[in-house]
Amino acid sequence: MSLFRFICRLSALTIWVVLGLCAIILLHPFIGQAGRGWTKTHWSRVLLVLCGILTTRSGSPLASGPVLFVSNHVxxxxxxxxxAARPTVFVAKSEIRRWPLLGWLVAGADTIFIERASRHAVHKVGHAMQERFAREQAVGLFPEGTTSPGYDLLPFYANLFEPARKGEVSIQPVALVFYHHGRRSDFAAFVGEETLVRNLWRVLGGTGVAVKAVFLAPIWSPDGSEAPPRSKLGHLARQVIQQELVPRDKIGPS
Structure with missing residues (x-):
């Protein structure tokens, strides 16, 4: 770990986040959905570089039309x-809104926040997802409901597969595989009771973090047939993502 590296990266990241907030306030009202999407994708790519994260990609995200990206969460x-692969609207826990700077940025990026203590949370979020699908947008979902170290998957909550199922929207699983100095690792995982500040210290102060984003074949696409039940869709998505997380490829990007 390097204090100098941490300070340099944190300073650059803070400036970039502030610029992102300025773009949301000053530009987003005037540049339309396509312009906002372009900004979001390229801004995210620069952010990952500033954090020292090496990224690689396997497979291709569905590039047009509405889609539900279903991913593990690390x-x-x-x-x-x-x-960085395609501009995406995320379903995220409401606590993220309170994070300093990053929370404001995520909120300004059209994130759908779920109040997990609310009895009507799933219904409200489902309605918001359907609105995004109607605009031909991609929606990102972490069906584990929380983060994990990245070697395995927690059980999937399949309730939020229903808006895509009802709307006849393609569902594409994504596996995020994390490495540290070329080996599978939970070095960057943000889990348990760890604070965001402590995680930032480790990630920004260290080196060698790499992530492979594996875009898998859609588990369902509208073809005129009825979609499987949401429980079945959740099982299929979990199964194919799990196969990519099995640490058979312990050596990866360094």
Whole structure:
């Protein structure tokens, strides 16, 4: 770990986040959905570079039309990793809104926040997802409901597969595979009771973090047939992502 490296990266990241907030306030009202999407994707790519994250990609995200991206969840970096591939609206826990700077940025990027303590949370979020699908947008979902170290998957909550199922929207699983100095690692994982500040210290102060985003074949696409039940869709998505997380490829990007 390097204090100098941490300070340099944190300073650059803070400036970049502030610029992102300025873009949301000053530009987004005037540049339309396509312009906002272009800004989001390229801004996310620069952010990952500033954080020292090496990214690689396997497979291709569905490039047009509405889609539900279903991914495992390891770090606060996950949102930017998927946005770097295609501009995506995320379903995220409401606590993220209170994070300093990053929370304001995520809120300004059209994030759908779920109040997990609310009885009507799933219904409200489902309605918001359907609105995004109607605009031909991609929606990102972390169905584990929380982060994990990245070697395995927690159980999937399949309730939020229903808006895509009802709307006849393609569902594409994504596996995010994390490495540290070329080996599978939970070095960047943001799990348990760890604070965001402590995680930033480790990620920004260290080196060698790399992530491979594996875009898998859609588990369902509208073809005129009825979609499987949401429980079945959740099982299929979890199964194919799990196969990519099995640490058979312990050596990766360094």
């Amino acid at each position: 770090s606060w970096l996950d949102i930017f990793l998927l946005n």
